[in-house]
Amino acid sequence: MIVFSKKTNTLEQDLYQYNLQDTPEPNLYREIYPYDQIPMVTFNHRRVPMFPADEIWITDTTFRDGQQSRPPYTVKQITDLYDLLHKLGGPNGIIRQCEFFLYSDKDKQAVYKCLEKNYKYPEVTSWIRATKADFKLAKDMGMKETGILVSCSDYHIFKKLNKTRKEALDMYLGIIKDAIEIGIKPRCHFEDITRADFYGFVVPFALELRKLMEETGVPIKIRACDTLGLGVPYPGVALPRSVPGIIYGLTHHAGFPGELLEWHGHNDFHKAVVNSVTAWLYGASSVNCSLLGIGERTGNCPLEAVVIEYASLRGSTDGMDTTVITEIADYFEKEMKYRIPPMTPFVGSHFNLTQAGIHADGLLKDQEIYTIFDAEKVLDTPAKVVVNSHSGLAGIAHCMNNLLGLKNENKLDKKDPRVATLKEWVDKQYESGRSTVIYNEELLEVAREMLPELFG
Template structure:
């Protein structure tokens, strides 16, 4: 059986050399209220590495001595993934990243008129020079360097192109289009990345999308369509305000809908999501796409009847592909096939008349406000079958 449902109108994406740089440990931890321990961060980093993530942004070294210790510990773990750290365009920030033995840095400064006027109180040419000086300094110390123009999606396109071309000429390995307040549409991300792709010769383009309007995953994909190579994600979509592009949604949208496999072990998605949920104490919605607890549960009789014959009738992918399990839930909307399936699981045989009575009693019990747990269902069955003896 096929592992996913297929829409014949979806385009296939011919993407080459695309990869993730996951920022759960940095931007994800900037979710208000989250503070990962050293053990938490190391465990998440190992799990990301085991899944096949190419780059892990491990933290922001200037934050504290403890943060630097954690980043250095992750760097010394011998992971396959490259370990990156975030730095302002400040020499001291880069020196602190060097103390952590990271493979590279993401250095950033805002470029939009809004941020220049109200946050930095500087002119764009001064900000640009600060960025170039930081790139040069980091490259002199042998680091991989990504340069991020913060609030790029509210920066005039001519400034984006000039600054990122300048960054490339100063040695930046990658330049980032940061949708800092999630205000770009997919078409805007495609346009910006296309223009950059036509301007740059060597540097990769990365996209860092926030999810304020629920567009981070699709904006990231449109960035790839426009020529980007790298995408910033977080597990469970953690991050400032509404969060960042959720790794699980982005990866599975690409894999299942656009038929581009990034080579990650997607069967580990649910487990990793649960780990991050536990450590962050940010509880997921039960129906969170891909990793929510109930997204492969079925109750409606019409759905269950079909799912029992072929799960893809009502599942976009098979649950095991993302480390999930299918479950048939008994309740108000249950039909005969669902109840018969549950009876069979419990080794109970009955005739059609009794089956109908069990279905009816199951519906009535749920409508009375009682959840149909295994024990409740067993009591219903025994009550009906014992009464008929």
């Protein structure tokens, strides 16, 4: 069949119709996933075109996947974080949706309280078991859309569900039809897509969903779930691990528009962020994330990371308030007593902090030399220096300027004799055998005693 593509403005030839391959035995891709070795990254050098969607956005799974790896959030914590997500996402809804469990009384109370806020964004959506009773529950609670688990690898179909591909496909289609009949828009979670037979099951299943959309007029979303973080972003990498190949295949071969495609990735191989961005670049409108990346095992894609990536790709925050990222980090640490690893980008206590004297000297001259961007403007987090045996005069001067808010002509220079006085004290600490850093409170206390004039 030859069709004119509005995406490429060319005639395109598609002679092959992908049909379900109902194999008697599971395809576990043992040559790629030997299990007793690290998974293989294989290439077939087939490159697919990069076509980002007209619009891209973020969805949040903090209150669903994020609760599968930590003690459940309280109702207050959920509603507070929901407020912060609303504030961070801005009026244009770049953070488009949040998904929730609906089962416990606490879950229901949190959902109702978030719905009462009447925010347009993030939209409250749910994740449920695929039963008629759960569909009715979602409908009764005011959900317009819900996530439904439709596992697509043979690991899940044969080993977990104990079904054939045909049996699984028929079961999934029946469940999705039930959701539509009740009046719920389905979001189909294609679990374990990076170990699935893409042309033998994934594309044929997606084609059936597209037919169902055409028959009912109800939009059906596909969430491509990289359940074990096995996706690979490299050009020319082979399926089933190819993130470009998965997104291109769903748009080109299955005919799904970008606005109905979402990527959900885990971080088992340190690729959650780059895989999410790759999904955007190859045509998916949505990437699914959690705050601070908290999620099952190694976690999900950190939402704050893709907020920054969005601005990098689009050249604008499009109304997002990035300073809220710091508010969220402070809330986790102060209100929830959650310890964020210090070196975590954008939210860790050591982000934008230097201990090296030569770096501190550069910061004192011009902070642009050793910082990635103006974090005080972008994240409401100024560049910081911690004092230790390597800080030198410049490090102490920079630290005192930050702590006392000294700017312009009031700033301390590393040649200031008062800085030398503090350095003498610092040097004596380490000459006496100290091995720990000098914390800000301690430095301020010493400075107040030795240099009271700085404190007015």
